Amino acid sequence: MAKDNKAFGQGMPEIAAYAESVFNPIDPVLDFVRRKSAEGELPAIQVGPMDGLHLEILSRLLNPRRVIEVGTLGGYSAICLARGMVSGGVIHTFEKNEKHAALASANIAWAKEQGEFRGVEVTVHVGAAIDMLPKVEPEGPFDLVFIDADKPGYPDYLDWAAKTLRVGGAVLGDNTFAWGQVHRTAELAGNELKMVGSLDRFNRELAAHPRFRSTILPTAEGLTVGVKVR
Ligand SMILES: C[S@@+](CC[C@H](N)C(=O)[O-])C[C@H]1O[C@@H](n2cnc3c(N)ncnc32)[C@H](O)[C@@H]1O
Known part of the structure; x- marks a missing residue:
């Protein structure tokens, strides 16, 4: 699976170059976080620059x-999401890997010093998300749940989001094209089927969910978006 291809508009490189040059998705803060994550030898699996901008814009729409x-990971998408939040808001972000969480906390602290977050509190929780989400449940209902971790966990994270989002709130799931494989689960087996099949299940369950209206946005990786309507 081509996990490293994060280019926006990958079908037409000229369009991708056009979009990045016109909409300019990278700024000094995000550039720093991307560089620090690379220097810290984190895997280069944060959202792509245009996908980060999409998250920021969606967050701003929902406020x-x-x-x-x-x-x-290194806190890149958390910064993008936080930019759209109301002052005084709270973001809880969950990371299983201690090294990733430590670097994310450092990046977030640095970004705060640069004037990011304007009163938004960010807490990085270390551990398997499914075990730790119940801890923050009393703070709900939530306005936005962004899912971008272990792929087999997506259906469980969707169940949690359906339970804890407010009506009008949204769930976002990244990588939902499953590296261009999501339509061909019938041909897959083993671990590939586990990963891709979970993303397919997430998409199908959200699409058919009686409490959501949803779509899949054709970003480079596929971004599934569902709004809780009842
Ligand atoms: C694709 S990266 C996240 C990228 C990040 N959202 C960004 O764009 O900046 C996925 C992260 O999920 C973490 N992860 C994997 N399984 C997890 C789990 N069960 N609970 C919490 N985090 C997990 C990985 O260690 C990795 O850092």
């Missing part, structure tokens, strides 16, 4: 107060 992120 959330209470946000959950599953899968922190």
Whole structure:
């Protein structure tokens, strides 16, 4: 699976170059976080620059107060989401890997010093998200849940989001094209089927969910978006 291809508009490189040059998704803060993550030898699996911008814009549209992120890595997408939040908001981000969480905390602290977050509190929780999400449940209902961690966990994270989002709140799931494989689960087996099949299940369960209206946005990686409507 081509996990390293994060280019926006990958079908047409000229369009991708056009989009990045016109919409300019990288700024000094995000550039720093990307560089620090690379220097710290984190895997280069944070959202792509245009995908980060999409998250920021979606967050700004929703203007959330209470946000959950599953899968922190170096804190890149948390910063994008926080930019759209109301001042005084809270973001809880969950990361299983201690090294990733430590670097994310350092990046977030640095970004704060640069004037990011404007009163938004970010807490990085270390551990398996599914075990730790119940801890923050009393703070709900939540306005936005962004899922970008272990792929087999996506259906469980969706169940949690369906339970804890407010009506009008949104769930976002990244990588939902499953590296261009999501339509061909019938041909897969083993671990590939486990990964891709979970993303397929997430998409199908959200699409058919009686409490959500949803779509899949054709970003480079596929971004599934569901709004809780009842
Ligand atoms: C794709 S990266 C997240 C990228 C991040 N959202 C960004 O764009 O900046 C996925 C992260 O999820 C973490 N992860 C994997 N399984 C997890 C789990 N069960 N609970 C919490 N985090 C997990 C990985 O260690 C990795 O850092």
